[in-house]
Amino acid sequence: MLGANKMSTLLETDKLKKFFPLRGGVFRRRIGEVRAVDTVSLKISKGECFGLVGESGCGKTTFGKTVIRLLKPTEGHIYFDVPRDIKEEIEKLEKSNPNSGRLEKLRRKYALSTFGERKLRPIRRKMQIVYQDPSRSLNPRMLVKDLVGEPLIVQKLAKGIELKKRVLEMLGKVGLTDRHYYRYPHEFSGGQRQRIAIARALAINPEFVVLDEPTSSVDVSVRAQLLDLFEDLQKELGLTYLFISHDLSVVECISHRVAVMYVGKVVELADTEAIFKRPVHPYSRALISSIPIADPTVSKEKILLKGQVPSPVNPPRGCRFHTRCDVAIEICRKEEPELIDIGKGHYVACHLIKK
Amino acid sequence: MGKILEIEDLVLRFYTYEGVVKALEGINLFVEEGETLGVVGETGCGKTMTGLSIFNLIPSPGQIEAGKIFLQTRDERIDLLSQKEDVLREVRGKSVSMIFQEPSSALNPVYTVNDQVSEAFMVHQKEELVKNTLEGLEKDLKKESGKKFFYRLEKRIFEKMLKNPESFSLKILSRIPFVRIYENRLKTELRGAVVEILREMEIPDPERVADMYPHELSGGMQQRVVIAMALACNPQLLVADEPTTSLDVTIQARILDLIKRLKARFKSSVIFITHDMGIIAEMSDRVAVMYAGTICEVADVVEIFKRPLHPYTKALIVSIPRPGEEYKSIEGTVPNLIEPPTGCRFHTRCPMAMEVCQKIRPKIAEVKKNHFVSCHLCSEQTK
Numbered sequence: 001m002l003g004a005n006k007m008s009t010l011l012e013t014d015k016l017k018k019f020f021p022l023r024g025g026v027f028r029r030r031i032g033e034v035r036a037v038d039t040v041s042l043k044i045s046k047g048e049c050f051g052l053v054g055e056s057g058c059g060k061t062t063f064g065k066t067v068i069r070l071l072k073p074t075e076g077h078i079y080f081d082v083p084r085d086i087k088e089e090i091e092k093l094e095k096s097n098p099n100s101g102r103l104e105k106l107r108r109k110y111a112l113s114t115f116g117e118r119k120l121r122p123i124r125r126k127m128q129i130v131y132q133d134p135s136r137s138l139n140p141r142m143l144v145k146d147l148v149g150e151p152l153i154v155q156k157l158a159k160g161i162e163l164k165k166r167v168l169e170m171l172g173k174v175g176l177t178d179r180h181y182y183r184y185p186h187e188f189s190g191g192q193r194q195r196i197a198i199a200r201a202l203a204i205n206p207e208f209v210v211l212d213e214p215t216s217s218v219d220v221s222v223r224a225q226l227l228d229l230f231e232d233l234q235k236e237l238g239l240t241y242l243f244i245s246h247d248l249s250v251v252e253c254i255s256h257r258v259a260v261m262y263v264g265k266v267v268e269l270a271d272t273e274a275i276f277k278r279p280v281h282p283y284s285r286a287l288i289s290s291i292p293i294a295d296p297t298v299s300k301e302k303i304l305l306k307g308q309v310p311s312p313v314n315p316p317r318g319c320r321f322h323t324r325c326d327v328a329i330e331i332c333r334k335e336e337p338e339l340i341d342i343g344k345g346h347y348v349a350c351h352l353i354k355k
Numbered sequence: 356m357g358k359i360l361e362i363e364d365l366v367l368r369f370y371t372y373e374g375v376v377k378a379l380e381g382i383n384l385f386v387e388e389g390e391t392l393g394v395v396g397e398t399g400c401g402k403t404m405t406g407l408s409i410f411n412l413i414p415s416p417g418q419i420e421a422g423k424i425f426l427q428t429r430d431e432r433i434d435l436l437s438q439k440e441d442v443l444r445e446v447r448g449k450s451v452s453m454i455f456q457e458p459s460s461a462l463n464p465v466y467t468v469n470d471q472v473s474e475a476f477m478v479h480q481k482e483e484l485v486k487n488t489l490e491g492l493e494k495d496l497k498k499e500s501g502k503k504f505f506y507r508l509e510k511r512i513f514e515k516m517l518k519n520p521e522s523f524s525l526k527i528l529s530r531i532p533f534v535r536i537y538e539n540r541l542k543t544e545l546r547g548a549v550v551e552i553l554r555e556m557e558i559p560d561p562e563r564v565a566d567m568y569p570h571e572l573s574g575g576m577q578q579r580v581v582i583a584m585a586l587a588c589n590p591q592l593l594v595a596d597e598p599t600t601s602l603d604v605t606i607q608a609r610i611l612d613l614i615k616r617l618k619a620r621f622k623s624s625v626i627f628i629t630h631d632m633g634i635i636a637e638m639s640d641r642v643a644v645m646y647a648g649t650i651c652e653v654a655d656v657v658e659i660f661k662r663p664l665h666p667y668t669k670a671l672i673v674s675i676p677r678p679g680e681e682y683k684s685i686e687g688t689v690p691n692l693i694e695p696p697t698g699c700r701f702h703t704r705c706p707m708a709m710e711v712c713q714k715i716r717p718k719i720a721e722v723k724k725n726h727f728v729s730c731h732l733c734s735e736q737t738k
Contacts, residue, residue, distance in 0.1 A: 055603040224674040224684035253676040290608030292633030
């Protein structure tokens, strides 16, 4: 299993926050904010598939979009492919002298969160996203050749015959053929459309791909085909994935490490096997116990959560899960638990674990 | 146990501009009393259409060409497809009812929860409600002395309503302002029934929820309201069309649990339509596997998962991602139903296809006890 420490880190977020303002009243004043992602610190290693699971509205997609800077983070920093010695220097400075000019300078040079649009453009070549619903993410008026070729033109990577060659090569990689070159997205089935979206994302040879629920809009049989494709492409091109999904069985199959999110926070982070076999946080336990197993002879005890997911506008004080937690104690209502290591790279944010 | 529903050789066609879509081709199914039949298959294989044809609610270009659907109601066995619209309206909601896939689009956004759930009561259980109202009136008549005159008038109106609900004078009365205040008593009664059924759906604070509009509720709550509407009149057969597809796993687990318990309490049969094999394994007693408008295999749930016979069922079960086990995807894509493959519809993707598969459509046959398969391979082996 891939651990966070053994491999070199490709992407790191440091106390990342993304709040969306809520406006109201006569002058559209700011009356509150949706705390979609609230203080998330994660490390994603090179070549791994990092799964991110959680219920809808917990901030998975916002996190995915923020790390590739489609959204500007409210606070916190994103480091992408920073050399190790510089990262160490930043960490040292953060601890000893958080207001120094040197730290400011380093951040401006290496932290994605501070970049402007122009500076981001070369970085965009290294990170791409595949969206949930290909029938909406592909422009219905563009031919496949233009859809897949567009990123190459924007990034000025290929032109003319070179472009065509590259597009055909990409189509071949995702299991489409030359016949599909001059076609419109509506002529394809859902699974094939998702393949076009994948080809489009991979056309410029990215290192890091955010897969935002790529299999939720397709059928079971096609889902298996797509998962195969993701695994093959990862091996072939050495990709790093951030796999966002609410379909836990898919995440279990494809991911090396998994983080569970709940109302904008990571509550548990561990190797896939550890999290599915021995979940520790009460929320992950409930979440994993509620996956239906495709085997009628196995019966398992389900933990049914009471109540509803709290609104990210007014998240509960203390531990965000305490309103629905069976084992909540006094401290859970007051203090927010921190993500602590309980061994073997298994991180949990729960007060009960500490004791 | 008797069969509550029998579908025989159902054929459904959609007449579109691009051609005739052969959506269902000879569906044979039955549902026994008190059981849950899971219907599973890929998108566009006709699961939902099978469900809708039980209600004779096929959307516009679709037409049922042949076949019979028998429903065993409490008194008689009727063929649903040959009935007139007013008979069907009696059946829908009372004997069979449906839970739709997307709760946010199954609910009307401009009516409150109370209005929508009470509709089912008003249509099917008006008599009972009026009787209850009359009982309440009698009590009031005995208690108070002041307003007796009005109470007697009200009583006369309700008695008339009980005798002849369609009467002309009632229709006029209900349109005169102030006079129609008499309806309030019935509405209070109705609201009581609505709150009661919402409480049974484990909705917290049903009194308040009854006055809410659908957009004020979360997805899980909306689905509970839809289930409340479906179960309002205690139907014998419930068709649940992917009731949890748009919900999260934790909420899904609670809704499935709710449906299971309600089924046991109301003693109804359920047809559970879904594409998720996990849910099928959990919910159903028997499973029907559908492919491209045909039924491949019908058997007991353990039998389907442990000893599948049809090649498609086998492929489907192998394609479920399970950790630690290899999963294999099914080659090829679902055929276009305007020009479906000749013979067995699965032969284009079947690893074991023979020559006969391309020519003759296999008939569904009982290979083992209670295990029905439509495949040339299986029928040959048993010969």
